Amino acid sequence: MEERIYDYWVATLQDGYIGKLADIADAAGGAASLYEMSGRELMMKCGISEGLAAYISENKRDTGLLEEEYYSLGAKGISYVNHTDMDFPQKLANIPSRPYGLFVKGGLPSELTGSVAIIGARECSEYGRLMAEYFADRLAKNNVQIISGMAWGIDGIAQSAALCAGGKSFAILGCGVDITYPAKNRSLYDKLCENGNGVISEYAPGTRAEPRRFPPRNRIISGLCDVLLVVEARAKSGTLITVDMAIDQGRTVMVVPGRLTDSLSAGCINLLYQGALPATGVEAVMEQLEIKGQKSFIKAARHGKKGNIAEPKSRDIPADLAEVADVLALDPKSAEQIAQEADIRLPDVLKMLTRLELEGLSKEISPGYFVKAVDLIRV
């Protein structure tokens, strides 16, 4: 049997002992010899625990079966990239608990251009949505690849925005690459599988999404990026696991500042206090990429001004709607609050809100609650 099939076999074991297989296989002298070893030998030669040795022995499958599994990957559009392969991302080669191999649908991020991971809360606010869209859009337009976890909320928003901007984006999943999780992101998943984008996982195809599988995949998200950008995170958020890993791996951590009163920004504010860099605008992120050695951006970074993101000039608001439009903000407000603040009769407010929505100037984000529709992308 080819050496590659043994590599594939070791990769399918990763689910049980995340991040350990690469070192074990090295100790055993390669995947093939690992396959041949008995449980006792494994414990003696590789110095592994009885449990892990038993796990490896139990999962030894017939070589014929392994071959069949391996050659069926192609039909599903999945390729296997071993850590010894040329195209295995160099960024992942030296991280702690490096993966033994990756399953890929689509492609892998290019090493020639910069990558920014945009991550954050699943239940994000309108502000979070806007920031994720803005950063992803601008970075993608500057040829930066957007890495994320394709989760609901910030992750998916950022990746969608990057694709919309014509950029490249890569999703690292906590399940097999043939599974769309969350299922609601189906159309995003489909787009990520083609046109040089990619869906990546260290779990074998068919592996289901389970809570325990998500924290380990975060080290691949942070590992693949140059700069990690946190958009919105609560004080206790899964995002912070990724931040810890990024720090271990020597990545730059940047944070989109929020308000002290927003619980969705509490995690971000804590990170800023601990020394993360505030992402004051796309130029600030570009500057960090430049420091990381991504020279191609120098020009772009110098052009823009650093500092705050300018509030876009509002498009022409019909004069009679201005009063209501002025009251709208990024915080959701009910028609009643708007009527109170603008001091207009409620039925009139309702009519004006519909007209504003038709003009694309307001948005109903939940039944009865409205926000100002801000477009940072098209300005």
Added chain:
Amino acid sequence: MFCSVLSGGIRGIESFPVHVETDISSGMPCFDIVGYVGSEVREAKDRVRTALRNAGYLMPVARITVNLSPADVRKSGSGYDLPMALSVLACMEVINADSLKGIFVAGELSLSGDVCAVKGILPMIKMAKDKGIGKCLIPAANSGEGSVIEGIDVYTVSSINEAIDFLEGRADIPPVESHLRRDLLAEHEYKHDFIQIKGQKTARRGAEIAAAGLHNLIMIGPPGAGKTLIAKCIPSIMPPLGEDECLEVSSVYSVRGSLDPRKPVITSRPFVSAHSSSTDISLVGGGANPKPGAVSLAHKGVLFLDELPEFSRKSLEALRQPLEDRAVHITRNRDICTFPADCMLVAAMNPCPCGHYPDMNKCTCNTAQRNKYMSKISGPFLDRMDICVVTEKVTPFDIQSESEQEPSKIIRKRVMAAHEIQKRRFKGRGILFNSQMGNREIEEFCRLDTDGAALMKRLAIKYDMSARTYYRVLKVARTISDLAGQNDINEESLLEAVRMKVSF
């Protein structure tokens, strides 16, 4: 010896005449009741025999046959005791058989010979009056209900001896005084009035439009935002019940035996709140002897479903048909019972399981939980909700606000004016309100001018409306225009109607 007495049975909320025929003849001594009777009617045999003996009359040792005619309709209930006893007595020649002609009799007997209350007296007397009967003899305990119908003399008795004395002309019992008109004329006092509600402008506006076009209303808001109170106030902005409507509503309660004897006629629109643990039968009615459910008890009033997503899917699906037909049809092996169910449905729910969305500082739910919560209500059920409004937590600002809230009386005036317009519009079409318009009526009465049609097209594209939603928006816009007294649906009402649509 043969004698027949007129009594009545109940089917749905209607009564039908039943002739209680008794024959005493020589033969093997027995007491038989025939005529497709239920077990409670069969047991009347023992009650009648004992009650008569305790009243001082021994039944003859002879063959006694009682037939309830028509014999092919199932009879249930205990109201046949008194007519049976009286017809037996007439056969025994204790009372003159002629005195039982032209009189309607109903009542249950206790073993002591007392006459006890029965359910459904109101529709029975109405039936007797429609049959041209001039007199009724009913239990004293039902005298309240008996006083509701005008144009028929209703006498009440509390024991069988009193009934005999009355029929023999030995006792002078005056007919009960009819007080329907008096009750109706009395100024209605509503327990809840919109004047009590602080703030909640959106919900107020939604409730007004809903009441004006009899649209079903759904309120979304955090716990403690006053959804229940607003629902309770809605009957107070609907027009007062007409005389016929009062009788219909009272009949439903009479059949269920839940009329208040001190106030036997229901003159204000009912408000019925169904709990989320309600079964489908308690909501729509049913049972071996069909009884009206919550949707019929709310006839001409408001049926309130609090915590809508907590209702079982089965219960909500069961409500769909009655809401469409404005009546409940219950089929039992030979009969079909029909209960009226012409009510306005008001539902309330939280925006998410914890109730705080979209306040991200408080809401602890994730998208999946929220979607699951919302998806508990089936699409077809939501399709029956014309208007959706949000209520908000009342702020201290609202509580302390000195500004005068609009009382129900003034809102009711506007609603009644809109009802008037609709009555004229739908004359001879079998419908009364905008919410009841079918597609043909919508085409006819919700015509838009060129600008309106262009706007509606833009709105339909913007909000990705289904055909159903499109028509619902038009219906609500029609009502908004009616409230404003406008003949045509203008752009303003379309813009507002769109805001009221269900958007989840």
